[in-house]
Amino acid sequence: MFTIRKLRISKYFLPSNSLLKHLSRNVDYLHQIDVNSTAKCDATLQNELDSSEKNCIIRKHHNNVPTIRSILENLNTPHLNQSEIQNLQRSLQQELHKLPNKTHPRLLDYGDDPRELARYNKETEFKFKPKEFSELASKANLLRMDHLGNFTGHKSYYLMGGAAEMEHALTQYFLTKLKSVGFRLISVPDILPKEVIEGCGMQTSGERTQVYKLNSGKCLSGTSEMALAGYFSNKIFDEEELPLRVTSVSRCYRAETSGLHEEKGMYRVHQFTKVEMFSVCAEEQSEEMLESFKNIEISLFDKLGIHFKLLDMPPSELGAPAYQKYDIESWMPGRQMWGEISSCSNCTDYQAKRLNIRYRTNNNEVKFAHTVNGTAGAIPRLLITLFENNQLEGGSIRVPNELQKYMNNLEEIKREKRLPELKLVKHIKSAK
Structure with a gap:
């Protein structure tokens, strides 16, 4: 399984937070991340993505959480230009759309x-x-x-x-x-x-x-x-x-x-x-x-x-x-x-x-x-x-x-x- 280590939040990524809040059910935590606390951010992210993945599996839903992990990792690659960031954000939006609802x-x-x-x-x-x-x-x-x-x-x-x-x-x-x-x-x-x-x-x-x-x-x-x-x-x-x-x-x-x-x-x-x-x-x-x-x-x-x-x-x-x-x-x-x-x-x-x-x-x-x-x-x-x-x-x-x-x-x-x-x-x- 792909995991994210020492995640950094790109300054270009921040404007999409409100968008993610609107689209996500299982990953609402993304708009709450404290960008000044990398360790806390990484732990929160890992826990929530793990929870989302378990939810996909128990619902027998297509598990696209590894794809979300990969996009988030790519968003924090140094020296991305604006076009690359926007393309990754669109891809993230599409993948968040595919996540199922939480389960009672x-x-x-x-x-x-x-x-x-x-x-x-x-x-x-x-x-x-x-x-x-x-x-x-x-x-x-x-x-x-x-x-x-x-x-x-x-x-x-x-x-x-x-x-x-x-x-x-x-x-x-x-x-x-x-x-x-x-x-x-x-x-x-x-x-x-x-x-x-x-x-x-x-x-x-x-x-x-x-x-x-x-x-x-x-x-x-x-x-x-x-x-x-x-x-x-x-x-x-x-x-x-x-x-x-x-x-x-x-x-x-x-x-x-x-x-x-x-x-x-x-x-x-x-x-x-x-x-x-x-x-x-x-x-x-x-x-x-x-x-x-x-x-x-x-x-x-x-x-x-x-x-x-x-x-x-x-x-x-x-x-x-x-x-x-x-x-x-x-x-x-x-x-x-x-x-x-x-x-x-x-x-x-x-x-x-x-x-x-x-x-x-x-x-x-x-x-x-x-x-x-x-x-x-x-x-x-x-x-x-x-x-x-x-x-x-x-x-x-x-x-x-x-x-x-x-x-x-x-x-x-x-x-x-x-x-x-x-x-x-x-x-x-x-x-x-």
Whole structure:
């Protein structure tokens, strides 16, 4: 491992301190270094870089701390010209951007496995072998995913009849509940600058990126969390205004899908509808806000009558921005598997530092805000679990009581008449 010995702080390096303070989560110590105490500076630096490296490893995140060490060492090379210093500072900025958030101390001994905290509702009992969603919906003429590769692309779908109605019913159900507990509804754009997406913690480049990039340089949003966070960027709130709670329904675009058998059909697709919760809050409010989001999600799914479990996720499942995260998985009897239907995360000030979201305390101190996000409902996954758990032997699907009022009091979804199929033709001859 590369280590720094007798680190000296370049006079050219000092102006970047405020920048580092804004960008760094794990290395905030850089702006506090006493330049007149080289020994103390070196010890502080070593301890904090070691801590950052351990955090990367436990989260199974790309470990770029050795690169940061090397850049810091190069910054203290004698006789650097201004251009060389600026290039190194830009490189340091980029590497600091890549560091993950800190990890909640509660999670440090979890290993790679989540902790199951609770289960809700009983598993559905069947007197017949339950069908998987794709088979169930296709036979009822409610879903089409086949022969779409040349038309709308791989992993795309059409929903018809009762399935399309249930999609909209779920959206209305979530929004009605969220607005009743004080969430403000915002409609958001689907096309965003890459800086906003990267500021939220998702990379827009690399082999495994999930982001669709457009020729204009903009990107398709992977979740409305990104647009909501971008809406609050470069804003300063008074502490009395916080916490803010907003919700949005949008299409979400994901470039990468899975070939795993258990994720076939609509389980993992390139675009889908999702209802999102998002909060900007003061630093002492974020853990309580996360618990609030978790309890809202539990209440929403509990009323739908599905069998689900609450998981406290380990460090390796937090991604880059989350300090802690809860997942909710529902039992899907047709697939004979647990499938994730929701999650919520406390990102502390990770996103706020990158998007410059701040607040002024009652003592007139300006701090970076904390952000919390949560999925009220990812619609395709919920359709899967609702169809599979409410199917009847003849192929019909019971509509949960909570959704019936959003579906003209429909109690049961039955087979639809077959719609004419779309066919691709190479040439169309005009009538003479």
